[in-house]
Amino acid sequence: MRKKEATQRDIPIPETNVKWVVAGLLAAMFIGALDATVVATATPHMIADLHGETLFSWVFAVYTLTTCVATPIFGKLADLFGRKAVFAVGIGLFVLGSILCGAAQSMTGLIWFRALQGFGAGALAPVCFTILGDVFSGKQRGKMMGVFSSVWSVAGLLGPLIGGYFVDRLSWRWIFYINVPIAAVAVLLVVVFLHQPIKRQAKKIDYFGGLTFTVSFSALLYALLSGGSAYPWDSSLIVGLFAASVVFLLLFLWIEKREAEPMIPLSIFRIRVLNVTNMSGFLTFSITTGLTVYSPIWIQSVLGHSATSSGLIVMPMTLAWPLASNIAGRLMYRIGVKASIVFGSSLVVVGSIWLVALQINSPYVYWIGILILIGLGMGFVATPSTVVVQSVVGWEQRGVVNASSMLLRSLGQTIGIAVFGTLYNQHVTMLGSPSELASGIHVVFWLMCAVAIANLIVVQLLPKHREVMAQQQSA
Template identity: 65%
Template sequence: MTKQTNIVPVVVGLMVALFIGALDVTVVSTALPDIVDDLQGRSLISWVFAIYTLTTCVTTPIFGKLTDLYGRKIVFAIGIILFVLGSALCGFAGSMVSLIWFRAIQGIGAGALNPVCFTIVGDLFTGEKRGKMMGLFASVWSVAGLLGPLVGGYFVDHVTWQWIFFMNIPLGIVALVLVNGFLKESFEKKAKKIDYWGALTFTIAVSALLYALLSAGEKYAWDSPVIIGLFAVAIVFLALFFLIEARTAEPMMPLAMFNNRVMNVSNLSGFLAFSIVSGVMIYAPIWIQSVLGHSATSSGLTVMPMSIAWPIASTVVGRLMYKIGVKTSVMLGSFVVIIGCAWMADLQLDSPYGYWVGILVLLGFGMGFITTPSTVMVQSAVGWQMRGVATATNSLLRSLGQTVGVAIFGTMFNHYVTTGSPVELVDAMHVIFVVFGVIAAANLLTLAFLPSHRQVMAQQAS
């Protein structure tokens, strides 16, 4: 655990690390047209993002476990160095294939940044302070989402696209120096047993699952032998993974975590809630541009109200959750998300743009009230020795929710849309928005199974 730490520089370093990881997605999206013009390989464009998602998801729980075995500092250093190295290589990429491989290295580094940063925050702060800091750190993602298009546009217009990657180098060095220079930690040093077979089977299972989800409906049909085979591989190796975890002395993902009701509810809620977020990020801009006829720039900025409301709500609930109750906070957030989804499902062809602003404010507010208390509960439900893997598992389930959501909603959209007319688009998205509402209702029902506020608070000592 940490002791005698100069907190301010560590917090700044962690926020810088989170910022460059969060900024990367929106910056690359903005610069992608110029990257494709320069490197060619338009057919590979989706893999610039897919490979990053895949390697991040695979390595997140592995790094989470390593933080519990070897401490936070060393794993943070490995993560930031890999991310910076991958960024530098991306900047020097001479082809789309090499860019994809270097993005994979970036994604591996990113797999450490998010869970390790939040784990360190969980170590440094307890109780109500932890809630406040989680709210503050959640705002980093939203600020990055707002600045990403501006930063990416500036580098593309005034410098070169390579600098969207090169800018990570000095920021990464600053984060590394601040965190590793000022974070003090001590833990029992003993022989460590790394769960290599667990890591291997987990990597194969998740890689097969994600590749199937990212390829189904586009590159391959859902019922094609390739997709069915990938799902079969995922199931077999996931079963092997759990068998190994049940028998190994130091499992990568201790199955005891899944005996904890707070962990199970929070993880399932994260999966459900973030699947909605992924859908909104895709279909809100489509509605604004293709149905209302707004510009691409306007549609691209559609999610800004959610990006603003989310950190505000996260900060507010970080201060309120210990007063009104943790369970009350997350259920209130889920109820607000249901209202936002119901409003979406009621949109008509001639509904004004202002409706979307209101909807996205509601969704951002609701998600802020869900995510911050959930993260705090997950970290407080386990001791220091499992906090890293617990945080990483929660992060993994949220990422899987987004990936599964994109795949399912995309299949539904393609099923209903054939001509692309506004009326057809509205009908297709109405179906998807109704599904959003069903998922939001399932999330509320899931959160109802949380223990009472008093029982949750009894776990907040560490």
């Protein structure tokens, strides 16, 4: 079925084992993706039981914060200590956090437990994709990335249904407990069937690098998540957090230059493909996150459709994305990696221009077309980007480069929401009319369009396909 590419520490895995490993990875990715959708369904019941209405936004925010911080840490640990051990630790922390969330007796407790759960979730995507990069060759990676992209669509569709069932029939606490059996299956399959022996040698952990990185990005994310809502952007707290973030980032870079085994080797940022795909991920994921927030507002508050219609509006993008990912995974080595990413970026630009052209009386069907276009574009951008990043380094750095890509995408989402929200709030009052809401959202759409065009310019910097293939063969 497959031929493994030769890297320094890759070893062949029997074909029957690969299927079980993939099944375990899919299960792990599913609970991570499910958690992003199912928790929102139970929001009213959590507030009713635990109170703390003013704190509830942090149930989501703290999860995002700790996931972002943990992602590069687990990526590096996977390179140092092997995928299997780090995968087991990460999913173990995720399950422990899930159990504690289900047993929470206060909103404050739930927030702390979500922080732990989010930290464990930081291992799921980077380590899963790193293992895929280990056990599949370049062409097969593309196909598998398409399969794994489908997990998010399935979770997006099932999340509200599963959450609604548990809330109505059992308790909101079961939206967390359901993670336990699925995670147990995932760990069992990966631990038993993944065979990657690790050389027994002393490992040096970059503690100070990890500490300064954590402080820097925690300060940045807290400022982005709190600025403009809990605190004004020009408040001393927010300004101080941004300043602290910069200081600790500079300290982190200073440490990484001198560390024998840095958490994020700065040498990887000399790889052109990695720099371009990371910047593209930052830009494009900010657009998709903005769409998931502002498209329902337009549908419900501007067009006057029901909450159900507004909630389902993102579904065309959710379905088109994995469809395009599967197609891109099969075609990227025929049409070229760069051609695939440029084509996808062009679709995102077309969809963004259509967004800007929307009028207050534009029909609902326009939205379906826009979101299908952008979903298809993202499929052609995200899958080839992930595959090619894994292909330009060897086993020793594959976890780090995967984690850096995930981190930049998450930062794009967080910074995008903060910037879009600030623009929107400047144009819309609490009781804005449909025309005022449309005007405010249009400003956001214009920025999304500018970001999409910037991304199309950035991806032109990718090397030609034959250069990418040469790098892959030498990795």
